[in-house]
Amino acid sequence: MSVIGKLLHTGIKLAPKHPLIQIPSNQQQIKTLHRLLKSAAHTAFGRRYDFRDLMRMKDPRKEFRTWIPIYSYESMVQNWWNRSRNDEPDVSWPGIIPYYGVSSGSVQSSSKYIPITHESLNAWNRCAQKLFSSLWAYPEITPSLLGKQALLVGGSSKLIKEGIHFYGDCSGIMAKNRPYWLRSLYKPDQQILEIPDWKDRIQAIARAALDWDIAFLVGNVAWVQLILEKIIEQYGLDHIHQIWPNLTLFSHSGIFFEPYRESFERTLQYPLIYLNVYSATEGVIAFQDRSIDGSLKLMLQHGIYFEFIPFNNDQFDDEGNLKSEFPECLPIEEVQENIPYALVISTTSGAWHYLLGDVICFTDKYQAKIKMIGRTKQNLNLTGEHLSEGNIRAAIQHVNQSYPYKIKEFCVIGEKSGTHFGHRWYLGMDTHGDPYVLAQIIDHFLKKVNDDYAIQRQALLHQNAVDILPVNTFYLWLQERGKMNGQAKIPRILTGSLKESWMQFVTPYLSHSTN
Numbered sequence: 001m002s003v004i005g006k007l008l009h010t011g012i013k014l015a016p017k018h019p020l021i022q023i024p025s026n027q028q029q030i031k032t033l034h035r036l037l038k039s040a041a042h043t044a045f046g047r048r049y050d051f052r053d054l055m056r057m058k059d060p061r062k063e064f065r066t067w068i069p070i071y072s073y074e075s076m077v078q079n080w081w082n083r084s085r086n087d088e089p090d091v092s093w094p095g096i097i098p099y100y101g102v103s104s105g106s107v108q109s110s111s112k113y114i115p116i117t118h119e120s121l122n123a124w125n126r127c128a129q130k131l132f133s134s135l136w137a138y139p140e141i142t143p144s145l146l147g148k149q150a151l152l153v154g155g156s157s158k159l160i161k162e163g164i165h166f167y168g169d170c171s172g173i174m175a176k177n178r179p180y181w182l183r184s185l186y187k188p189d190q191q192i193l194e195i196p197d198w199k200d201r202i203q204a205i206a207r208a209a210l211d212w213d214i215a216f217l218v219g220n221v222a223w224v225q226l227i228l229e230k231i232i233e234q235y236g237l238d239h240i241h242q243i244w245p246n247l248t249l250f251s252h253s254g255i256f257f258e259p260y261r262e263s264f265e266r267t268l269q270y271p272l273i274y275l276n277v278y279s280a281t282e283g284v285i286a287f288q289d290r291s292i293d294g295s296l297k298l299m300l301q302h303g304i305y306f307e308f309i310p311f312n313n314d315q316f317d318d319e320g321n322l323k324s325e326f327p328e329c330l331p332i333e334e335v336q337e338n339i340p341y342a343l344v345i346s347t348t349s350g351a352w353h354y355l356l357g358d359v360i361c362f363t364d365k366y367q368a369k370i371k372m373i374g375r376t377k378q379n380l381n382l383t384g385e386h387l388s389e390g391n392i393r394a395a396i397q398h399v400n401q402s403y404p405y406k407i408k409e410f411c412v413i414g415e416k417s418g419t420h421f422g423h424r425w426y427l428g429m430d431t432h433g434d435p436y437v438l439a440q441i442i443d444h445f446l447k448k449v450n451d452d453y454a455i456q457r458q459a460l461l462h463q464n465a466v467d468i469l470p471v472n473t474f475y476l477w478l479q480e481r482g483k484m485n486g487q488a489k490i491p492r493i494l495t496g497s498l499k500e501s502w503m504q505f506v507t508p509y510l511s512h513s514t515n
Contacts (some may be wrong), residue, residue: 024333025298025300025332025333025366025368026331026332026333028300028301029061029300029305029306029331029332030059030060030061031301032300032301032303032304032305033060033061033064033305033346034055034060035303036303036305036346036347036348037051037054037055037060037064038051038055039093039094039119039348040092040093040094040350040352041055042090042094043090043091043092043093043094043350044080044083044090044091044092045080045091045092045350045352049067049068049352050067054067061331064353065307065326065329065353066326068352068353069325069326069353070309070322070325070326070327070329070344070353070354070355071351071352071353071354071355072354072355073112073114073354076092076351076352076354077113080092080350081113081115081350084096084097084115084350085097085100085113085162085163085165086163087163087164087165091350092115092350092351092352093115093117093119093348093349093350095117096164096165097115097116097117097165097349097350098116098117098118098165098166099115099116099117099121099159099165099166099167099168099173100113100114100115100116100162100165100166100167101113101114101116101167101168101169101170101173101281102114102155102167102168102169102170103170103280103281112281113167114170114281114282114349114351115349115350115351116170116173116281116349117348117349117350119303119348119349120283120303120347120348120349121173121174121177122303122348123283123284123302123303123304123347123348124174124283124284125177126302127283127284127287127299127302128284130287130299130302131251131275131277131287134275134287134289135249138249138273140248140249140273141248141249141273145215145246145248146215147185148185148213148214148215148216148246149185149186149187149212149213149214149215149216150185150186150187150214150215150216150217150218151187151188151205151212151214151216151217151218151219151224151227152171152175152186152187152188152218152219153217153218153219153220153223153224153227154169154170154171154172154174154175154219154220155168155169155170155171155172156168156169156172156193156194156195156196156201157169157171157172157175157176157190157193157194158172158193158194158196159172159173159176170281172193175190175193187208187212187214188201188204188205188208192204192205192208198479198484199484202226202227202230203230205227205230205231206227206230206231206234209231209235209243209244210235210243212244213244213246214244214246214247215244215246215247215248215249216247216248216249216250216251217247217249217250217251217252217272218250218251218252219252219253219254220252220253220254220255220489221250221252221254221255221257221260221264222255222260222409222489222490224250224252224264225260225263225264225267226475228240228264228267229267231243232267238269239266239267239268239269240267240268240269241268241269241270242269247268247272248272248273249272249273249274249275250272250273250274250275251275251276251277252274252275252276252277253276253277253278253279254279254489255489256372256393257274257276258393258397259393259396259397259400259407259410260408262400262401262406263400263406263408274288275287275288276288276294276296278296278372280356280358282304282345282347282349282351282354282356283299283302283303283304283345283347283348283349284299284302284304285298285299285304285343285345285356285358286298286299286370286372287299293363294371295363295364295369295370295371296369296370296371296372297367297368297369297370298332298368298369298370300332300368303347303348304345304346304347304348305345305346305347306332306343306344306345307329307330307331307344307345307346307353308329308330308331308332308335308341308342308343308344308360309322309327309328309329309330309341309342309344309355310328310330310339310340310341310342311340311341311342311359311376312340314328315327315328315342316342316376318379318381319377319495320375320376320377320378320379321377322355329344329353332368335362335365336362336365337361337362337363337364337365338361338362338363339361339362340359340360340361340373340374341359341360341361341362342355342356342357342358342359342376343355343356343357343358343359343360344356355376357375357376357377358372358374358375358376359372359373359374359375359376360372360373361373373388373389373390374388374389374390375389377495378491378492378493379493380412380414380423380493382414382416382421382423382460382461383421383456383459383460383461384452384455384456385450385452385453385455385456385457385461386450386452386453387412387423387446387450387453387493388450389492389493391446391449391450391453392410392412392492392493393492394445394449395442395445395446395449396410398441398445399438399441399442399445403441405429405431405433405438406429406430406431407427407428407429408428408429408430408471409427409428409471409474409490410425410426410427410428410492411425411426411474411490411491411492411493411494411502412424412425412426412492412493412494413426413493413494413495413499413502413503414495417462419460420460420461420462421460421461421462422461422462422463422464422465423461423464423465424464424465424466424467425438425439425442425464425465425466425467426466426467426469426502426506427466427467427468427469428469428470428471428473428474429468429469429470429471430470430471433468435465435466435467435468436466438466438468439463439464439465439466442464442466443457443463443464467506467510469506469509469510470509473506473509474490476505477501477502477505477506478490480505481501
């Protein structure tokens with residue numbers, strides 16, 4: 001039995017399973033906000049918004065949200081982070097920012113450079129420890145299993161020096177700051193991690209795969225699945241368990257797992273334990289603590305202060321933009337369950353009153369459990385149909401579960417024909433499908449789950465159209481845009497320049513259409 005595995009298992013057993021005293025969520029968050037304000041009181045941002053005065057208040061949350069406007073990534077960069085990226089100290093967080101995580105999130109035209117501080121790295125590690133200690137609930141996780149290896153799928157660990165700081169993929173920054181004694185358990189090794197080209201990195205992983213004993217997978221399901229399929233193809237396997245018989249757990253993040261479940265599980269001999277971690281370059285937001293309904297528990301004491309803007313027409317326009325710099329912004333005890341909220345965070349990396357762009361709802365207010373349901377700007381609303389990213393994912397899941405179609409990638413655009421409008425769905429499938437039948441199935445499902453869609457289909461909204469493409473088309477598009485890196489997400493609703501880019505790229509690949 002591995003000595004490391006035995007030590008890790010002992011640590012899990014000794015870790016507290018539940019806090020002796022349940023501290024209310026609001027008290028946890030007040031404490032977190034006080035720590036953030038104290039840390040940044042002498043920064044330029046802290047002086048601008050009188051953090052020293054806020055610190056003197058027993059509960060500064062009301063003043064905090066009324067003194068400080070909501071910041072987007074663009075406004076944080078324009079007003080603050082451009083200065084810190086020029087190595088100016090004490091801008092929105094103390095000292096000089098040591099790292100910038102290049103977030104390629106979806107495939108927007110330009111990457112985002114998110115500050116990563118030593119404090120935010122420590123918060124990441126504390127969250128990882130919390131997630132790790134939650135494994136006590138799984139009897140399958142034995143001491144011998146914990147001594148096996150974990151395959152982490154992410155971007156390159158090759159960092160670029162700029163001034164006196166470094167920038168690169170967030171996963172690469174985390175790899176550089178991983179505890180030394182744990183590094184032997186993580187694969188691939190540094191030599192492979194530093195390969196910049198994604199296709200070359202996959203090839204190197206496949207070549208080394210036979211020498212590894214992988215028990216844990218970590219990463220974005222789309223990219224993990226690509227690697228598993230590459231290994232299976234290269235060695236003529238029936239499933240990945242033929243070379244990794246101890247593979248037991250998959251910790252996934254970045255995109256929604258359910259639309260991929262069926263195709264992912266075709267790479268396995270048997271299903272895995274699945275743990276969902278809701279993380280962003282800005283920090284770890286929540287994690288799955290074995291909730292039966294798939295809910296995630298907010299990380300309330302790990303360097304992030306949360307606020308919640310009701311995601312409705314009073315606060316946001318049809319394009320997902322805030323109507324005011326000072327919208328209704330609620331603390332955690334004032335939220336309601338099953339209501340959509342746009343997430344606002346303040347963090348140990350110097351993000352303040354920062355609109356993350358994600359939409360969540362609470363499934364259990366008392367336990368601070370949430371579900372991530374979409375993005376503020378990932379909606380189609382051509383005629384009042386309010387088609388959300390959640391509706392789109394649910395429709396794809398319905399098709400995969402109820403019909404003999406296997407959709408692995410997908411996206412949707414809105415289009416106009418005369419005085420009418422319609423939605424065009426692009427479905428990535430490596431098997432034959434009837435576009436007209438698929439369009440009918442999707443339309444019928446959406447009418448049942450979205451009343452606004454059903455009403456608009458009787459008025460200005462035409463029947464949707466479907467184009468079927470090889471799955472690889474989506475990844476080739478990412479490659480053309482320089483986003484083929486193991487972290488990028490394919491956006492499900494395409495608008496503006498992103499829609500134009502997709503249409504220009506995909507036209508030569510189209511072979512089927514409902515038109």
